[in-house]
Amino acid sequence: MSDFVIIDGNEISFEPGETLLQAAKRAEIEIPTLCWDPRLEPAGACRMCLVEIEGSRLMQPACSYKAAANQVVRTQTSRVQRNREFILSLHLADTIQDRDVMEDNNPSRIHELAEVYGTAGDWTPVAKQRVGRPNDVNKFISFRPDRCILCSLCTRYCDQVEAVSAITLAGRGAHTTISTADERSLTDTTCELCGGCVDVCPTGAMTEKAAVEYGKPERELEKVRTTCNFCGVGCQIDLNIDTEANRIVKVTSPPPGTTVNDGNLCVKGRFANDFVHHEDRLTTPLVREPGGGLREATWDEALDRVVKGLQAASARHGKDSLAFISSSRCTGEENYLMQKLARAGFGTHNIHQCAAT
Amino acid sequence: MEKKGARREAILEILHDRGGLREGVSKEVHQETGVPEADIYGVGTFYHLLSDPDAGVRVCQGLSCKLADSDGLKARFDAEGKKSCFTACLGRCDMAPAFWDPDDEPPLVECALSPSSDAHAIDLAAADGTGYEALARATERGPDWVIDELEASGLTGRGGAGFPAHIKWRAVRNQAETERYVVLNADEGEPGTFKDREVILRRPHLVVEGLAIAAFALEAREIYVYVRGEFGRVKRELAAAIERARELGVLDDSVAWHLVDGHGAYICGEETALLEALEGRRGMPRMKPPFPVEKGFRGKPTLIQNVESIACVPAILNRGGTWFQEAGRTQPGSKLYCMSGHVVRPGVYEAPMGVTMAELLEMAGGVVGTLKAFSPGGASSGFLPADQIDVAMDFAALPKVGSMLGSAGVVVLNDTVDMVEAALNQAVFFEDESCGQCAPCRIGTQILRQMLERYLASGRDASTLEIVDDVSWGMCEASICGLGQAAALPLTSAMKHFPREFGVGTG
Numbered sequence: 001m002s003d004f005v006i007i008d009g010n011e012i013s014f015e016p017g018e019t020l021l022q023a024a025k026r027a028e029i030e031i032p033t034l035c036w037d038p039r040l041e042p043a044g045a046c047r048m049c050l051v052e053i054e055g056s057r058l059m060q061p062a063c064s065y066k067a068a069a070n071q072v073v074r075t076q077t078s079r080v081q082r083n084r085e086f087i088l089s090l091h092l093a094d095t096i097q098d099r100d101v102m103e104d105n106n107p108s109r110i111h112e113l114a115e116v117y118g119t120a121g122d123w124t125p126v127a128k129q130r131v132g133r134p135n136d137v138n139k140f141i142s143f144r145p146d147r148c149i150l151c152s153l154c155t156r157y158c159d160q161v162e163a164v165s166a167i168t169l170a171g172r173g174a175h176t177t178i179s180t181a182d183e184r185s186l187t188d189t190t191c192e193l194c195g196g197c198v199d200v201c202p203t204g205a206m207t208e209k210a211a212v213e214y215g216k217p218e219r220e221l222e223k224v225r226t227t228c229n230f231c232g233v234g235c236q237i238d239l240n241i242d243t244e245a246n247r248i249v250k251v252t253s254p255p256p257g258t259t260v261n262d263g264n265l266c267v268k269g270r271f272a273n274d275f276v277h278h279e280d281r282l283t284t285p286l287v288r289e290p291g292g293g294l295r296e297a298t299w300d301e302a303l304d305r306v307v308k309g310l311q312a313a314s315a316r317h318g319k320d321s322l323a324f325i326s327s328s329r330c331t332g333e334e335n336y337l338m339q340k341l342a343r344a345g346f347g348t349h350n351i352h353q354c355a356a357t
Numbered sequence: 358m359e360k361k362g363a364r365r366e367a368i369l370e371i372l373h374d375r376g377g378l379r380e381g382v383s384k385e386v387h388q389e390t391g392v393p394e395a396d397i398y399g400v401g402t403f404y405h406l407l408s409d410p411d412a413g414v415r416v417c418q419g420l421s422c423k424l425a426d427s428d429g430l431k432a433r434f435d436a437e438g439k440k441s442c443f444t445a446c447l448g449r450c451d452m453a454p455a456f457w458d459p460d461d462e463p464p465l466v467e468c469a470l471s472p473s474s475d476a477h478a479i480d481l482a483a484a485d486g487t488g489y490e491a492l493a494r495a496t497e498r499g500p501d502w503v504i505d506e507l508e509a510s511g512l513t514g515r516g517g518a519g520f521p522a523h524i525k526w527r528a529v530r531n532q533a534e535t536e537r538y539v540v541l542n543a544d545e546g547e548p549g550t551f552k553d554r555e556v557i558l559r560r561p562h563l564v565v566e567g568l569a570i571a572a573f574a575l576e577a578r579e580i581y582v583y584v585r586g587e588f589g590r591v592k593r594e595l596a597a598a599i600e601r602a603r604e605l606g607v608l609d610d611s612v613a614w615h616l617v618d619g620h621g622a623y624i625c626g627e628e629t630a631l632l633e634a635l636e637g638r639r640g641m642p643r644m645k646p647p648f649p650v651e652k653g654f655r656g657k658p659t660l661i662q663n664v665e666s667i668a669c670v671p672a673i674l675n676r677g678g679t680w681f682q683e684a685g686r687t688q689p690g691s692k693l694y695c696m697s698g699h700v701v702r703p704g705v706y707e708a709p710m711g712v713t714m715a716e717l718l719e720m721a722g723g724v725v726g727t728l729k730a731f732s733p734g735g736a737s738s739g740f741l742p743a744d745q746i747d748v749a750m751d752f753a754a755l756p757k758v759g760s761m762l763g764s765a766g767v768v769v770l771n772d773t774v775d776m777v778e779a780a781l782n783q784a785v786f787f788e789d790e791s792c793g794q795c796a797p798c799r800i801g802t803q804i805l806r807q808m809l810e811r812y813l814a815s816g817r818d819a820s821t822l823e824i825v826d827d828v829s830w831g832m833c834e835a836s837i838c839g840l841g842q843a844a845a846l847p848l849t850s851a852m853k854h855f856p857r858e859f860g861v862g863t864g
Contacts, residue, residue: 042644043794044644044795044837045794045795045796045837046795046796047795047796047797047835047836047837050834050835058834059834059835061644064644065644066646079834082830082831083831083834083835086797086827086828086830086831086834086835087796087797087831087835089827090796090797090800090801090804090828090831091796091800093800093804094796094800094803120824120827120831121824121827123804123824123828124804124807124808124811126800126803126804126807127803127807129803149796150793150794150796150799155399159358159393159396160358163358164358165358165359165393165394165395165396166395167395168395168396168398168399169399169639169793170398170399170402170403171402171403171408171793172402172403172404172405172408172622172639172791172792172793173788173789173790173791173792173793173799173802174788174791174793174799174802174803175793176793176794176799179395179398179399179402180395180398181383181384181387181394181395181397181398182380182381182383182384182398189394189395190393190394190395
């Protein structure tokens, strides 16, 4: 016999240990959250997901509260709704009420939710006491304390998913902020600049310096899904394109649970894309002139030149005078083709791949 | 993520020994313990005695000290060129205005007490015997008898929550897991409260005996005592009593005793925040359930009791649960009430549970001036007006009038007190001491304080207070722990009973 939890009158089966939020998600019952991520231990800190549970005096966070047999849960009562409005008004007063200012780059989940669930009114902005790290010299990630809601997604992600623990909740109470040890630059910590903190941030407090500088909000960019070609893993990435200028403004990762990389990227995939528009980038093959200079050529001409050169060396010095090294950016299939070329095409076992050592 | 085998539990003590969180210290402690450097920084910055080691003399800005001109005291230190800062209630309300110098702990003067009486379970004025008869009786009759007597006594937690003690004891005892802990909460910090300090200073053997009985009844092999960081002498007295009990052969080596320092965070009086501190983390309360009786210290079944609760246990076993039950008037037991503020003899008075405020005032020598209001149980209990002095001071009657007994830290206010200023004082306290984890408390406490400041700055324009109801509703409904749930009460109760001072109505 299965156990059921009863959410808004719907009997929903659940696995032992599952939370109310997980059960509700399966039944497509929407419970709004700000500090939840499927990859992380729940924090229960934003209080957006509070629901009523029969027999419990206080509302409980659906993200961390475990489902139990025959538990009666209500997600649509006036008390639950009033709390959602309260939480959103709080966060708006404690960050930036003007959506256009808030969303100068990243979308703001609090404004999105406020549109759906409403607020308890526009409250006088709180005089904020959080500090940032204005002297952090890293080139990629910026922390803007005026937007931070202390959901701790970034610190939990850094710790639990990346196992890097470069950032932490620091200070207490109104002064609580996100910091590194001794407020050092990220580049002087264990940070690997994966940018996961930027990706999980629901408000743009953690953001990408270059994208903010570019000056166009994410919602005005077109997302183009592609495969990262920095290595063979096959991470899916979304190029965020300014279609008017035909430029990649930044790279984001698809949501967790949707692609092989589960929402994660590394420093190269997320940040190393400025070569695309760089003026020094080669866009056609070049071959060397007898005088030593380079000139543009077709692929056919360039490849002919390579084949002739390799064959001449092989004929003069023997087959094992050649060695082939493939790039760590290649897939398994490409590496297979490379060794085929070495062995079948040039008769040598001198084949290696740069990531193999 | 910390490496397997990282010594997280040690980091707070090491930070303390290094003189606090100076630049470079987190790296050293990281190398020593294997805990990530950023984590150490995050933990260190949470506790004000570690995060600001050079702040100098701490001047109490608790309400009783404020009434006794702590601002003037601070100004005197400034004039003398002595470095000082304001801090939350130091638990020295009987010596208001109080201060604490970490390098030169000021002595505690003799606190006023109720005279010794046979009717008292703790009896602070009596000599602290080392007979340990209750422990002998417990070991002779067994754990079930101990817990049955506790049940008959009706003892409820004296830290503020008033939860029946026997339910916790039995719940820990009934766990299948045999690794269990007893934790004593001696992190006394509720503004207006200084009873646990006096219990340990005057009757340390009662506390040691109560803990030994708990460890015996629950078959726990380790006892942790978490003592507020500013209570150096209290910790030393307790350590001396444990040592004496060992010398007397009352305590054997089957149970390990650990005395742990707090490092400056009121929130660590909340039991799960205290556990986080013991485990070397930021003192942020945990989600409940699971409760500590099931998953507590190190994830194992844990009994956490307040000092006063544990000190009641020997009398309960010596004189019987029924005796204790009958020692109360409206609810079981005798109870320690801390009287401070505008009273003639501030001190700790033991009285039957349910004594009235009028009787307590008489014990403390009466009001200095004319009574206007009082706070029955620390900042978290809000304010009641003078006409409520006949309400029974217990866990049932006070909630009915919109307050609570809490820690029974009674602060008395005479008619010179501006209730707006009093509410602002409590608002500052809760904002300073919020852990910052959940949004309702972290942001709500800032909104309340800033709103009151705007009210005063605007020449008392009531429109600055119009969202009080919405904000206090949400703080009470949505905060994770009791701090945020209670933080709006000083303001809302002051507005309810003294509306005219807040520009509303004619009251």
